[in-house]
Amino acid sequence: MINYQTIKPLLFKLQPENAHHVAECVLRLPNICQIPFNPFLKSHFIADEILTQELFGRKFRNPVGLGAGFDKNATMIRGIQILGFGYTEIGTVTPRPQAGNPKPRMFRHVEEESIQNAMGFNNDGAYKVIKRLKQRYPFTTPIGINIGKNKITPENEAIDDYTHLIKAFNGLGDYFVINISSPNTPGLRDLQNEEFISKLFSEAKKLTKMPILLKIAPDMEIEDAVTLTKMAVEKGADGIIATNTTIDYSLVKHPKNIGGLSGAVLKEKSFKIFEAIAKELYGKTILISVGGIDSAEEAYKRIKAGASLVQILSGIVFHGPDMIMNINKKLIQLLKDDGYKNITEAIGVDRK
Numbered sequence: 001m002i003n004y005q006t007i008k009p010l011l012f013k014l015q016p017e018n019a020h021h022v023a024e025c026v027l028r029l030p031n032i033c034q035i036p037f038n039p040f041l042k043s044h045f046i047a048d049e050i051l052t053q054e055l056f057g058r059k060f061r062n063p064v065g066l067g068a069g070f071d072k073n074a075t076m077i078r079g080i081q082i083l084g085f086g087y088t089e090i091g092t093v094t095p096r097p098q099a100g101n102p103k104p105r106m107f108r109h110v111e112e113e114s115i116q117n118a119m120g121f122n123n124d125g126a127y128k129v130i131k132r133l134k135q136r137y138p139f140t141t142p143i144g145i146n147i148g149k150n151k152i153t154p155e156n157e158a159i160d161d162y163t164h165l166i167k168a169f170n171g172l173g174d175y176f177v178i179n180i181s182s183p184n185t186p187g188l189r190d191l192q193n194e195e196f197i198s199k200l201f202s203e204a205k206k207l208t209k210m211p212i213l214l215k216i217a218p219d220m221e222i223e224d225a226v227t228l229t230k231m232a233v234e235k236g237a238d239g240i241i242a243t244n245t246t247i248d249y250s251l252v253k254h255p256k257n258i259g260g261l262s263g264a265v266l267k268e269k270s271f272k273i274f275e276a277i278a279k280e281l282y283g284k285t286i287l288i289s290v291g292g293i294d295s296a297e298e299a300y301k302r303i304k305a306g307a308s309l310v311q312i313l314s315g316i317v318f319h320g321p322d323m324i325m326n327i328n329k330k331l332i333q334l335l336k337d338d339g340y341k342n343i344t345e346a347i348g349v350d351r352k
Contacts, residue, residue: 048332066311074129091123105117115317145172182245184259197214197235243291245260247259267293278307
């Protein structure tokens with residue numbers, strides 16, 4: 001295998017979005033042809049019983065998932081599993097195809113190991129993504145479907161986009177994620193209010209038996225985030241994902257004035273809001289932590305704080321795909337060192 005650190009300088013000479021396209025071309029191969037990847041799979045996918053848990057009626061072989069935004073169109077699911085991820089979140093998918101925001105719209109902050117993106121829900125639209133999922137589902141690892149409204153959809157009609165997607169994708173994944181927290185669609189974060197959330201979950205729960213999770217932004221006031229997520233769970237949300245990207249541009253030295261920041265600079269802000277939510281909701285719903293997780297120690301910190309699962313995205317850009325395997329291997333050791341026989345014993349230990 002080629003060492004990632006060897007090719008990383010070459011990839012970093014490309015524009016970030018072009019480098020992503022290169023990665024997609026490689027990771028699409030297992031989906032479109034029967035290349036013998038098994039030796040690679042065995043060396044990267046960690047499926048130790050100590051990491052295994054059942055959530056949403058599915059078995060998660062390890063807790064490290066790929067966050068939404070990387071595989072927007074469900075073209076890389078098998079390749080992502082080969083990298084070692086225990087589950088995948090596709091999307092964000094919108095009802096109609098859309099090109100997203102003008103380029104350039106993705107930027108690296110190398111010194112801070114962070115990414116700034118203003119993609120704007122660029123995706124192939126529900127019809128094409130559904131077609132791909134029907135060809136492949138059910139998958140060997142769980143799949144989450146992250147859904148959002150089209151840019152041209154007025155705010156007062158946004159609920160129709162979400163309910164349309166829930167009906168269209170019903171039965172083709174393992175859980176839905178309501179994305180109203182991306183900073184890259186005008187007015188989207190305005191939907192992070194009690195009236196919209198209450199109405200949306202009341203409607204959505206009538207349409208599917210699949211679990212529906214809410215993903216929130218890290219830029220809310222702590223009290224507002226706790227109130228909103230608590231209300232969402234009361235209205236039927238099956239879990240909370242904290243957090244999306246931040247628009248706190250003070251976290252990097254040379255920010256652009258568009259998009260959201262992810263990666264290492266989000267670590268502290270993301271954990272702070274996650275922990276506040278976990279103090280209120282641990283034991284009442286499933287919690288997933290995302291934002292700045294780049295090591296087993298950080299993943300373990302989120303797990304002990306109440307996260308059943310964690311997600312990674314920007315970290316693999318800087319540390320390479322081996323990071324997933326390394327996190328899972330080290331997690332096994334950390335659990336054993338603390339005397340746990342299964343990850344479920346460690347989840348939320350700091351809340352007890």
